[in-house]
Amino acid sequence: MIKIFNCYFHKRTFFHILLDLGLVSFTVVVAILYQVAGVGNQPVVSILWTTAVLFALAILLINSSLGLYDRVHSRTVSQTSARGAIVLLLALPLSYGIFHLSPVKLQNGKVFMLVLLGGLIIMLMHRIYATHIGPRALIRQRVLIYGSGKGARLVGQTLKKSDPNVDLVGYYASPNEVVTEVSGWAVLPRDKSLTDVVQQARVDEIVVALTERRGGSMPMRELLDCKLQGVRVVDTATYFEMTLGQIRLDSVSAGWLIFGEGFDQGVMRTITKRLFDIVCASVLTVVASPILLVAAVLIRLESAGPILYRQERVGLNGRLFSVVKLRSMRTDAEKDGKPVWASATDSRVTRVGRWLRKVRIDELPQLFNVLRGDMSLVGPRPERPFFVDKLTQEIPYFAVRQSVKPGVTGWAQVRYHYGASVEDAVEKLQYDLYYVKNHSLFLDLVVLFETVGVVLMGKGAQ
Template identity: 55%
Template sequence: MIRMFNHWVSWRSVAGALFDFSFLIVSLFITLMWINSGLPVNLAQVLIFSALFAVVMLAINILLGFYQRTTTRSFVDKRARAMLSLYLAIPVAYGLYALLPITSVNRDLMQLSAMSAVFGMLVTRVSAAYSPTANILRRRILVFGTGLQAIAVKHALEHSDPSAEIIGFYPGANEDQPQVTPHMILSRAQPLTDTARNLKVDEIVVALSERRGGSMPLRELLDCKLQGIRVLDLASHFEQTLGQIRLDSLYAGWLIFGDGFRQGFIRTLVKRLFDIVCASILIALALPVMAIASVLIVVEDGFPLLYRQERVGLGGRLFNVIKFRSMRRDAEKDGKPIWAQAKDSRVTRIGQIIRKLRIDELPQLFSVLKGDMSLVGPRPERPFFVDQLTKEIPFYAVRHSVKPGVTGWAQVRYHYGSTVEDSAEKLQYDLYYVKNHTLFLDIVILFETVGVVLTGKGAQ
């Protein structure tokens, strides 16, 4: 993993994006050099247009999820996304290159070359996802532990990092019954330092289920680190690999003495300016959609049009969140808060549509302008549920150290949740955001939000 602006990104994603950008630029520039036989073509101008086209295509690929760290998509899914990217590239190419001051024949050739470059890039992108990773790029990982936490590390690496190769599990001195397959358990006949050196280990993940009674060989782990081997504790491993801070591996000292959780004046000012500018633009663009949604809601179920509800915001302060009403007017007729469920019978027909497309969230943009919310942040919850969750889930109150958001890292990484267990899972992503939030991460989340809306993922 590579840390970019305080956010952990897969090096494969970064390399893929750089390759795609370079592939488009080089392909178009070669075409330009081929057709430039004494004709009045401005090389600098065409290069700028080519770079602009590459940036737009990069944004489209990001929206379609080409650079996400997950590796669970099927070949059919990736091929469908590649075809959609190709279709979106057609109007972009024609729109950009129609403005070039070159002859019509050469302009048509440039447009066709742009489409050929996009096609080649997408074929390479899809095929690369299913080709074996080169040995020189693989990371050899030793997991120190054989219990349930070691199994969790194995599953996390299989899900997020195809370049990671677990070469074995080194048992701790006082661990309980091993949970991993016996042939993957390494012998304790050799010290940990010698085992790591002999197996040419690049990284050690400490996943011991029992750390007391001398289970943690600190001197050996230090020797491994001094030999150039990365040593990660369980919390840091999950933070980097899955983009979450796991509650089962978290302790207060890691939060207190680790980096992150910066809430400085500059970050707050930049985030506020970003919220105002983006919310204003989005409101202007969304006004026709909001007008149509308003009419349809009133026609189906009458007034009220909007739904106001008390939520918990920054520092535990209460505020009213505003959304388009998507449920019947008697959804909570007894006055008791009820979790929203999958296929909730209280949702109207129009409500199902606006929820799926996230149109019901658009009025919250006015809360962003007011300052009660941010564009990106943890989802605001009702006081009734906050009181319940704070008692049952450790560190739940940490999420209230930043403003709640219209969208967030948990919303784009985890499906819609309606139980205490779901809230605990989403909190792990919220903690990652609170610890690492920057303008860069906010932009990444906004891009992924568009992808979620386009696919309808996680809507209820």
């Protein structure tokens, strides 16, 4: 894994993103270069590369939104090819915009379009090849799990699900553990030292997954020797953080949270995030105004009652505020006065409301909460006081999520489906803790890009 601005990327994913960025940028440059007079002029060169990079970034955003960089998926080659066709269709208006709006005037628009589309087709063919057919040995990681107990089994199961291209060398039991079969992989014999096993098996990473670390369970000297030889050594909490983008409650401790890196709440970060929220929320409000107007008319035509729905939520440091949303439920949704979680087949949701929730249009009025400063564009989902009190008592570290402003969208929202139980709240909290620990402007941009994909695919709406 590679950490960039507090956001973890798999090496393979990062490599493919850079490759696509370079290929698309190069194609745009080639498509324009021989049709422009005075290419040696510095302003023209600057405009040329700016145009190329912006177009490439737009294509990467579309690819990411359609899941073409997902490491784990269940799509067929045909389904991935269909998504590639969608990328080409969306690229056409972008290409048209470059041709007609760029200050660099081109002589032959047909040549430009043909070269550009040819480059995009090559990029998408490589994307399909890399996803389904390409060599699996590319940037593979050989991982050894130190331990054979419950925690080690959990790491092994997660490893298989989260990254099928990784090579799990096996489990190496500590002196205090019983040597047994674990998840289909035999525990490696202890007749050789950990250092020798790592060298012979060409291990790249060791995940220390011990439930009990006292009484000589941890071979500190051998682990240090492995690290000095270039082998990465991580504990389970760090492993899950890097691999799943979560801080799992079953592997973390208060000491790990306190003494580890992250949880930076500096003044510059706060100012930068606030300026980013104001600019983006202002632009999105203007762009979304026609959509909000149409949605308001549909809500009024279907049922009597207010168009907007206000509800008390818990914000930064436990401060209460009123969140604003488009009404998607009947006016008597909670006539008994008792708060209830929304469910997948909630009968309280109106027909128009179900459509609004599917494409997340009901969330758009929260942009006004962002402009007021109650919320941020990206952050943990704001919860109602009733559920906050309940979950704070039942789930450890739940109050940590209130150390940042709640968001219209968030890391948990794009990574996990809509929560409707305490168990779902636990799963989402693990993603929220990751965001609170690692939040940065770059991570906010990643979340916003993934939100586009969630909306397009209609995932997680209720």
